[in-house]
Each structure stands twice: as structure tokens, then as C-alpha cells.
Amino acid sequence: MSRIARRFEETRASGRAALIPFVTAGDPAPDVTVPLMHDLVDAGADLLELGVPFSDPMADGPVIQLACERALAHGTGLRHVLEMVREFRQTDTDTPVVLMGYLNPVERMGPEVFVNAAAQAGVDGVLMVDLPPEECEDLAGLLERAGIDPIFLVAPTTSAVRLQHVAAAARGFIYYVSLKGVTGSQSLDPAILGARLEAIRAISDLPLGVGFGIRDAATAAAVAQVADAVVVGSAIVRLAEQHPEAHGQFRAAAAAVVREMRTAMDAARTATPAAV
Amino acid sequence: MSEVKEAVDWAAFPDTRGHFGPYGGRFVAETLMGALDELQAIYEKYMQDPEFLAELDTDFRQFVGRPTPLYHAERLSRELGGAQVYLKREDLDHTGAHKVNNTIGQALLAKRLGKTRIIAETGAGQHGVATATVAARLGLECVVYMGAEDIQRQSPNVYRMRLLGADVVAVQSGSRTLKDALNEAMRDWVTNVDNTFYIIGTVAGPHPYPAMVRDFQSVIGREARAQHLEMTGRLPDALVACVGGGSNAIGLFHPFLGDPSVEMIGVEAGGEGIATGRHSAPLCAGQPGVLHGNRTYLMEDDDGQIVATHSISAGLDYPGVGPEHAWLKDLGRATYVSVTDEQALRAFHRMTRTEGIIPALEPSHAIAHVIDIAPRMRPDQSLVINLSGRGDKDLNTIAKLEGIEL
Ligand SMILES: Cc1ncc(COP(=O)(O)O)c(C=O)c1O
Numbered sequence: 001m002s003r004i005a006r007r008f009e010e011t012r013a014s015g016r017a018a019l020i021p022f023v024t025a026g027d028p029a030p031d032v033t034v035p036l037m038h039d040l041v042d043a044g045a046d047l048l049e050l051g052v053p054f055s056d057p058m059a060d061g062p063v064i065q066l067a068c069e070r071a072l073a074h075g076t077g078l079r080h081v082l083e084m085v086r087e088f089r090q091t092d093t094d095t096p097v098v099l100m101g102y103l104n105p106v107e108r109m110g111p112e113v114f115v116n117a118a119a120q121a122g123v124d125g126v127l128m129v130d131l132p133p134e135e136c137e138d139l140a141g142l143l144e145r146a147g148i149d150p151i152f153l154v155a156p157t158t159s160a161v162r163l164q165h166v167a168a169a170a171r172g173f174i175y176y177v178s179l180k181g182v183t184g185s186q187s188l189d190p191a192i193l194g195a196r197l198e199a200i201r202a203i204s205d206l207p208l209g210v211g212f213g214i215r216d217a218a219t220a221a222a223v224a225q226v227a228d229a230v231v232v233g234s235a236i237v238r239l240a241e242q243h244p245e246a247h248g249q250f251r252a253a254a255a256a257v258v259r260e261m262r263t264a265m266d267a268a269r270t271a272t273p274a275a276v
Numbered sequence: 277m278s279e280v281k282e283a284v285d286w287a288a289f290p291d292t293r294g295h296f297g298p299y300g301g302r303f304v305a306e307t308l309m310g311a312l313d314e315l316q317a318i319y320e321k322y323m324q325d326p327e328f329l330a331e332l333d334t335d336f337r338q339f340v341g342r343p344t345p346l347y348h349a350e351r352l353s354r355e356l357g358g359a360q361v362y363l364k365r366e367d368l369d370h371t372g373a374h375k376v377n378n379t380i381g382q383a384l385l386a387k388r389l390g391k392t393r394i395i396a397e398t399g400a401g402q403h404g405v406a407t408a409t410v411a412a413r414l415g416l417e418c419v420v421y422m423g424a425e426d427i428q429r430q431s432p433n434v435y436r437m438r439l440l441g442a443d444v445v446a447v448q449s450g451s452r453t454l455k456d457a458l459n460e461a462m463r464d465w466v467t468n469v470d471n472t473f474y475i476i477g478t479v480a481g482p483h484p485y486p487a488m489v490r491d492f493q494s495v496i497g498r499e500a501r502a503q504h505l506e507m508t509g510r511l512p513d514a515l516v517a518c519v520g521g522g523s524n525a526i527g528l529f530h531p532f533l534g535d536p537s538v539e540m541i542g543v544e545a546g547g548e549g550i551a552t553g554r555h556s557a558p559l560c561a562g563q564p565g566v567l568h569g570n571r572t573y574l575m576e577d578d579d580g581q582i583v584a585t586h587s588i589s590a591g592l593d594y595p596g597v598g599p600e601h602a603w604l605k606d607l608g609r610a611t612y613v614s615v616t617d618e619q620a621l622r623a624f625h626r627m628t629r630t631e632g633i634i635p636a637l638e639p640s641h642a643i644a645h646v647i648d649i650a651p652r653m654r655p656d657q658s659l660v661i662n663l664s665g666r667g668d669k670d671l672n673t674i675a676k677l678e679g680i681e682l
Contacts, residue, residue, distance in 0.1 A: 055581040056455060056567060058462045059305040065449050077579030103303060103566045108580030130303045130566065134293060155307035157469060162309060180307055181467040 003096040003124045004149055004172040007046055008207040008228060017224035017265055019044055020209060021258050022100065022233035024051035024067035025084055026076025028244045034087045036251050041095050043255040044262030049127075049231060052081050052101030059129045061184030063234040066241060078105040078114070082121045089122035098125035098151060098172075111139050119146040125172045127151040133169035140169060153177050154200060167204040173229060174200060176210045184234030188213040190222035197226055217264035224265035232261060284607070286533040289600070294483020294570075297606065299599035302482040304462070304569045311469045316484040318389055323491060328384065335380050336495060339413070340370050342377075344496075346503035346660070352630045359513065359653035361646055363663045364500045364528060367635065373665030374496060374524045375406040379475055381492035383410040386473035393417040393472045397461040399426055399454030399520070400591035400638070401433025402665055403477030408442035418442040421460040423453040426590050433669055451584050454594050458568055478521025479598030482569030486598050493527025500660055501531050508658065514539040514649075517662035518641040519559065519612065520591050522598035524664035529610060539611075541649075542601060543641045545587035546614030556585040558597050559605050559612040572599040588617035588673070589637035591665075619644040624667065624674070636665035637673065 053071035149172030178188040211231030243250035322328040336342040366374040398404030404420040411418035450456040517525035519542040547555030575595040604610040623644035
């Protein structure tokens with residue numbers, strides 16, 4: 001069983017929704033990332049999403065665009081991100097790590113080289129924002145053979161026909177993009193969300209993660225009642241923007257946000273177990 | 277090369293998923309996949325619809341001013357002492373460049389889709405002006421994304437767009453040029469996909485854009501082919517066009533793909549010289565990768581990050597290129613060369629003084645290459661240059677180089 005599947009079994013068994021913080025690797029500086037990953041786990045993260053910096057992050061809002069620019073100013077590229085995962089794995093062999101980014105750095109490294117290196121480093125899932133299942137057959141095959149889950153997005157605009165297609169290709173979990181927009185957009189509406197997730201559950205047994213637009217603990221708690229996992233990105237990355245030099249303060253602030261969300265999510269699930 | 281020319285059924289490309297061999301395709305976030313399916317369906321439907329095609333043709337004639345002339349540049353030809361040089365006069369299109377052929381077509385599709393809001397990216401501002409123009413005419417809301425850097429160097433076009441009622445948004449991210457404007461337009465589209473139609477300005481982007489923009493621009497090559505046959509009784513020996521994203525080039529080339537005797541040459545922006553790295557020539561000096569929704573040749577570093585480009589002409593200042601050109605290059609059906617800023621400037625002045633036509637800096641790159649190769653050809657041979665736009669928008673740039681403040 002993959003680390004991702006095992007982790008979702010654990011969270012399901014304990015009646016919790018998983019919390020998945022996203023941070024851009026190398027932001028605000030390369031040596032912050034690995035200690036930050038450990039901090040986030042200590043604060044209550046169940047899985048980690050690590051953003052691979054890209055010069056043209058088309059699906060991201062201003063917060064993550066700037067994070068990419070800060071990381072690239074230090075030269076943090078895909079090779080370094082894999083090094084970071086390897087370093088993280090030396091002391092944490094349980095927490096799944098998902099790489100999230102854009103295809104071109106992978107193409108440049110070469111899909112085979114990338115997949116081998118990712119597997120060796122201890123990567124558990126790969127989500128390429130600009131790689132829909134239609135274009136992914138080769139890479140998805142390589143990933144699966146290496147024991148890495150190809151993770152795909154489902155959006156509010158995904159038709160029923162496409163949903164079948166995406167669900168068939170997806171492994172690990174399905175990432176539901178909660179709104180039409182880029183990362184960091186306005187808050188989502190949890191009521192509409194529930195109905196959409198039901199439609200996906202009707203055709204897939206995979207856990208459902210929800211991301212884009214989860215800004216605060218209250219929203220995280222509301223989403224935790226209907227989803228298997230809550231992904232929080234811009235709300236954390238924004239803190240790196242506020243503390244570009246003070247790395248200790250950034251790490252503490254990021255951990256505090258995760259802790260607050262964790263508490264609110266668990267309280268919401270305990271209050272209404274029927275929603276699970 | 278001739279083997280290739282005979283073997284390929286050009287009409288069969290792209291395939292149904294938008295691939296030109298290994299290039300093209302649809303590499304976008306899931307949120308846009310539905311909109312692209314919808315666009316592909318309506319584009320395929322209306323390109324077969326006699327009523328739509330008749331409306332397009334009427335607009336081409338009455339609004340754009342088509343057909344544009346094929347002009348025999350006799351004096352330049354005589355001076356060069358080799359092949360006869362013909363100019364396809366896209367500088368005479370309404371708004372001053374070939375871009376409007378495409379915006380007219382896409383706007384008619386937007387109308388049929390019931391979209392009320394148009395967005396576009398622009399570099400030199402020509403595509404932005406052409407989009408603002410058709411939006412004004414159809415009464416649609418229009419937002420144009422333009423790199424903050426380009427807003428500085430192309431201010432007359434910014435003013436034209438605002439006069440036409442468009443909202444011009446300065447893009448501050450990344451390198452603040454065309455590629456970043458495209459990123460920002462994509463982000464807008466993801467957010468407003470329900471009511472918004474994105475008019476991409478070149479043969480790049482996800483499927484069906486490269487095919488659709490090519491089909492709208494192919495009017496250039498269809499006319500040029502018929503005109504050249506009528507004027508000389510034969511086909512030209514070579515076609516020469518500048519390549520930014522590649523829309524004016526593919527528009528000229530595509531109707532000739534099945535004519536094996538016709539050579540095709542795309543001219544990229546060599547900037548300060550390929551060796552300096554300060555250029556915009558992905559086909560000459562880049563490698564395949566994925567950007568802006570398709571697989572094609574790109575300018576990137578070892579880590580797969582897109583690198584800054586340079587060209588004296590904002591319209592060629594782009595790190596990618598349309599996927600069909602990538603494929604034609606690999607097949608050897610077209611060849612791609614580069615011309616430096618300095619060569620393009622010399623060609624700009626020579627065309628202006630010799631033929632009384634002030635070209636834009638983009639097609640000045642194509643002219644420079646013809647000045648180079650025509651003398652080595654025979655007088656009974658001919659070349660067609662796509663004169664893709666007029667030079668008015670570049671007068672500030674040229675004057676500044678000569679130390680004159682306009
Ligand atoms: C006059 C002119 N020619 C050429 C181009 C380059 O675009 P493309 O390669 O798509 O024709 C531009 C772009 O702005 C332009 O304004």
C-alpha cells in the first residue's frame with residue numbers, strides 16, 4: 001500500500017479529514033524548506049504538498065506567483081526540490097509528499113530521469129497542473145511503475161464525461177478545485193461544494209481533497225465536514241511574503257496557521273460525525 | 277526534403293486532439309478543458325457552415341479591406357539583381373497588420389457562443405488593437421493584458437486601445453512582456469470562463485487555437501497563391517515571413533504546403549545575435565518543451581525555466597512558437613533562420629527608401645533575409661514576403677535610435 005493510501009486509511013479510521021499544507025519549495029530561501037516541512041507535520045499536517053517553482057505559473061494567483069519568483073531568485077529548481085524531499089525523508093518516513101507544479105521542468109529533466117529520481121527521493125504523488133489525463137499517458141505509466149501516484153484535478157467545469165476519464169486515470173486522491181479561478185482566489189461556498197463532491201463519490205472511491213480558496217480555519221472546518229482532505233496553499237505562502245528575511249518567524253507563523261486549522265477541522269468533525 | 281513534401285497529408289493535421297506530430301496538444305489546468313472542448317466543437321462546426329463563412333468573407337472585404345494586393349517590388353528586385361520580390365500587403369489591412377484577420381474570425385465565434393466579454397494578450401499592441409477594434413464593433417466588453425514593459429515601448433497602441441473602449445491592464449509579473457501577458461489572460465479566463473471568450477493572437481496556446489488561428493490567417497496564402505499565379509503564370513519559388521508566434525507565417529505558408537516546389541522560410545528575431553543569448557529565436561536556438569498549453573520549441577534554461585527574450589520588435593519578443601512550425605521544422609518542410617536587430621533596422625530603412633513602404637519592425641526581419649538571399653537567385657525566380665504590418669507603431673522606436681524625440 002502506498003504512503004498516501006495508508007495515510008488516508010488512518011485519517012478515515014480516526015474520523016478526521018486530512019490537512020494538506022502547500023508550500024513553494026525554496027521560498028523564501030532554500031534552507032527554510034526542509035525544517036518548515038517538519039514544522040508543518042508537527043503542527044498537524046497529514047500530507048505535504050511541495051510546489052516546484054516555475055517561471056510561468058499560469059494557474060496560480062499573485063501569492064504563489066511571487067513565491068515562485070522568490071524561489072527562482074535563489075535558483076531553486078526541480079533538482080533541488082528532489083534533494084529537499086530526500087533530506088526530509090531521512091527523518092520522516094511516514095508523511096506523504098506530493099510534488100505540485102508545471103510540466104516543463106519535468107520535460108527538461110526527461111520524464112524517466114525525473115520519475116526515477118523522484119522515487120528514490122521518496123516522493124509519493126505528482127500533480128502537474130498543466131497536464132490533463134489526455135496528455136499524461138506516458139508520464140502516468142512511468143509514475144505508476146515507480147509506485148508514485150499521478151494526481152489529477154477536477155474542477156467545477158469538469159463535465160460528467162470528463163469526470164469518468166479523470167477518475168479512471170487518478171491514483172492516490174482526487175484534487176477538487178473548489179472554484180473557477182487561480183490559487184488564492186476568493187473564498188469558496190461549502191454548501192455547493194458538498195453536492196459536487198457527492199457527484200464525484202458516485203463514480204470514484206478515491207479520497208477527495210479540496211483546495212483553492214481555503215483561507216482561514218472556519219472555511220477549513222466547513223470543508224472538512226464534506227471532504228476527505230483540505231489543501232491550504234496561499235494562506236500559508238502569504239506568510240513567506242510577510243517575513244521574507246525572518247525565516248524563524250515565517251516558520252512559526254506557518255505552523256500556527258496549520259495548528260489553528262487542525263483544531264478547527266477536528267472540532268467540526270467531532271461536533272457532527274454524521275457528515276462524514 | 278522532397279520526400280517529406282509528397283508523403284504528408286497536410287489537411288489531416290492537427291489530429292483530433294490537436295497534435296502536429298509530437299507538438300501541440302492541450303496542456304492546461306482542468307478548469308479550462310471544458311471551455312476548450314466547447315470552442316473546438318463550435319469552431320469545427322462553423323468552419324463547415326456556409327453562412328458563417330459568407331459572413332467572414334463579407335467582413336474581410338468590407339471591414340478589413342481584403343483582398344490585399346500582391347505587389348511586385350520592382351525597384352528593390354532590380355537593385356538586388358536576383359529573384360523578383362513580391363510583397364503580400366498585410367500592412368494595408370484595417371488596423372495596420374494581419375492580426376485583424378484572426379480577431380474578426382474569433383469574434384464571430386464569440387458572438388455565436390453568446391459570450392459578452394472578450395480578453396486578449398498583446399505584445400506590440402497590434403493584436404490588442406485588432407481585438408479592441410472587433411469588440412467595439414460588436415459591442416462587447418474588452419480587456420487587454422499587456423506587459424508593463426511593453427506598455428512603455430508601445431504607448432501609441434495603448435492609447436488606440438483605450439480610445440476603442442478597451443481596458444488595458446498592465447501585467448507586472450515575471451518579465452513583464454508578452455509571455456506574462458499571456459499567463460495573465462489565461463488566469464482571467466480560468467476565473468471568468470462562463471461569460472468570457474479569450475482571443476489568442478497567434479498560432480500558439482492549447483488546441484484548437486493553433487489550428488483555428490491558422491485557418492483564419494490562411495486567407496493570406498490563398499490570396500497570394502492565386503495572385504501570383506495570375507500575375508506570373510507560375511508559383512513562387514519561396515515564401516518568406518517573420519515568426520513571432522508564427523501566425524502571419526503559417527497564414528502565408530499553409531495553402532502552399534502541398535506545392536512541393538515552393539520553399540518556405542521563417543525568420544526569427546536574432547536580437548543582438550544568437551551567440552549572445554539575447555534573442556527570441558526558439559526554432560533556431562531552443563529545444564522542445566511545454567508552455568502556454570502546447571508542446572513546441574522554447575527558450576529555456578537547464579532547469580526548464582523560461583528565459584528572458586530580446587528583440588527590437590515587441591511582436592517577435594516571445595520565447596515559444598506555434599507548434600505547427602516546430603513540426604514543419606523537424607520535417608524539413610520549412611526552414612527557420614534568424615536576423616539580428618541591426619539587419620532588421622537596415623532592411624526597414626531600405627524598404628522605406630526604395631519602395632515607399634514603411635514596414636513594421638517584425639516583417640523587416642523577413643525583408644532582411646530576402647535582401648540576403650535574392651541576389652543569389654535567378655531573375656526568373658520569385659519570392660513572396662509577408663509584409664505583415666505597417667511601421668507607424670514603430671516610429672517612436674526608430675526615432676529614438678536616431679536620437680530624435682517625437
Ligand atoms: C506586424 C506584425 N507582424 C508579425 C507579428 C508577429 O506575430 P506572428 O508571428 O504571430 O505573425 C506581429 C505581432 O505583434 C506584428 O504586429
